[in-house]
Amino acid sequence: MGTILSNDELDCGDSWLPPTVLLASMIVILCQFRRMYQEYIGYKASAHKAAGRLNTMVSVINKLTRFVPPQIWEPIVKSDSPVRVxxxxxxxxxxxxxxxxxxxxxxxxxxxxxxxxxxxxxxxxxxxxxxxxxxxxxxxxxxxxxxxxxxxxxxxxxxxxxxxxxxxxxxxxxxxxxxxxxxxxxxxxxxxxxxxxxxxxxxxxxxxxxxxxxxxxxxxxxxxxxxxxxxxxxxxxxxxxxxxxxxxxxxxxxxxxxxxxxxxxxxxxxxxxxxASTGHLSKWVDHTLPGFNLHLNFKDMKDNDYQDIRARLNFALERIEQEEEKVVKSIAAESKREDANRK
Structure with a gap:
């Protein structure tokens, strides 16, 4: 004997089951999201601590390498080669x-x-x-x-x-x-x-x-x-x-x-x-006197340095000429005074 269900009996619009299922699904999703977010926060904090420790190690290594020749520490750092006696x-x-x-x-x-x-x-x-x-x-x-x-x-x-x-x-x-x-x-x-x-x-x-x-x-x-x-x-x-x-x-x-x-x-x-010992053009010019020191290293000069060097040398020559004129005038004035005294 069969049972025939009518449309009225299949109507679930007023039932409490769908909202309950929907609410439960949302709660599960929120719980999963909360768990994943907490894991993300934990991973982020761990990564931040690891980055801090790495920066500290790099800083310490940079300081320690100042006590060791680069030819020694560079192979150790790059290839992690063993260090022994x-x-x-x-x-x-x-x-x-x-x-x-x-x-x-x-x-x-x-x-x-x-x-x-x-x-x-x-x-x-x-x-x-x-x-x-x-x-x-x-x-x-x-x-x-x-x-x-x-x-x-x-x-x-x-x-x-x-x-x-x-x-x-x-x-x-x-x-x-x-x-x-x-x-x-x-x-x-x-x-x-x-x-x-x-x-x-x-x-x-x-x-x-x-x-x-x-x-x-x-x-x-x-x-x-x-x-x-x-x-x-x-x-x-x-x-x-x-x-x-x-x-x-x-x-x-x-x-x-x-x-x-x-x-x-x-x-x-x-x-x-x-x-001082070769006849070729020297890469160095050095000359020192009391109050004067000329030190030119042509090996380290760059192309755009020559103009500035020439300007500074010209300025120095002008100052030398001014000082030399003062000395000449002083000598001439002293000579006139001596002539006047003799007369």
Whole structure:
């Protein structure tokens, strides 16, 4: 027996079920949205904390890298290479330098002035070392140790040439600093340099908890001894370095030194200033007199600098002519007074 449903019986318009289902669906959707929003807020807070920790780590790493040569920390940061006690024997060119007269000057200066002079000197010398690609090993008081050949070598001859070029630039920069310090009342500060080329052990020395990338060997001691023998503004090189650079730089034999810790006498050559020892147009012009300091570095000049330099030189020439006219007039007036007195 079948049951026939009429349209009136199928009418659900006044039923409570559809609104209830709709309300329940909305509640479920709102609960899901609330849960997803809370997760989003949590992820956002975590990402913000992670970004803060990353920025802090980057800031710390940037600060720590100032204590380590870039040739050492860059491979570690880029490739996450392992760091351990390891070294090898390699042919390198080593430079020792310091300031002549600094010890005597330190006895008569305040600690603030002494620190200012030393920091200015180290800043300028470090910039030059970075420009030439040297590994700045360490600062020793007013001295510094640099070397070429590891971890990136351009060949033994080119390493020696780069080292000597760096030393010459340091000597020239010291002339500018000396003029600046002279105006401040500090006299007699000169650089001296010792350079040699030979085999040393270079790499990470120390322990698993503390490492130092440095050089150890007889050649390092030789460079230090040569630096001690050098005079004001002298760059002394050993025979091994001289053989590499003699075709590019004019050198003058100084002496055969008996050095502490070295059995045989060591021949040393002085590297002459290229601007004074060649007949070619020099890339440098340096001349110093009391009240006058001319320092031109054509290597670092840019094309748009020449006009400004010419204008400043013309202004200086006009001032010199004005001062010269004053001197001539003063001499003429003095001469007239003397003539009048004689009459």
């Amino acid at each position: 390891s070294n090898k024997r390699a042919k390198i060119t080593i430079m020792f330098s310091d300031i002549v007269g600094f010890t005597e000057l330190s006895d008569s200066l305040s600690s603030d002035n002494l620190a200012d002079i030393l920091n200015t000197y180290m800043h300028c010398m470090t910039s030059i070392a970075d420009k030439h690609g040297a590994v700045l090993d360490k600062f020793i008081g007013d001295g510094m140790v640099c070397f070429f050949g590891e971890p990136n070598s351009r060949g033994s001859r080119q390493d020696a040439l780069d080292c000597v070029a760096m030393a010459i630039d340091m000597r020239r920069e010291m002339r500018t600093l000396r003029q600046k310090w002279r105006l401040m009342g500090f006299e007699g500060l000169y650089i001296r340099v010792g350079i040699t080329t030979g085999y040393c052990h270079v790499g990470n020395f120390g322990s698993n908890s503390r490492l130092s990338y440095t050089i150890i060997g007889k050649e390092a001691n030789l460079a230090s001894r040569l630096e001690s023998c050098a005079g004001k503004d002298q760059i002394l090189v050993s025979e091994s370095t001289y053989d590499y650079i003699c075709h590019n730089y004019e050198c003058e034999h100084v002496a055969a030194f008996c050095l502490k810790g070295i059995d045989e006498k060591v021949d040393a050559w002085q590297v002459l200033d290229p601007s």
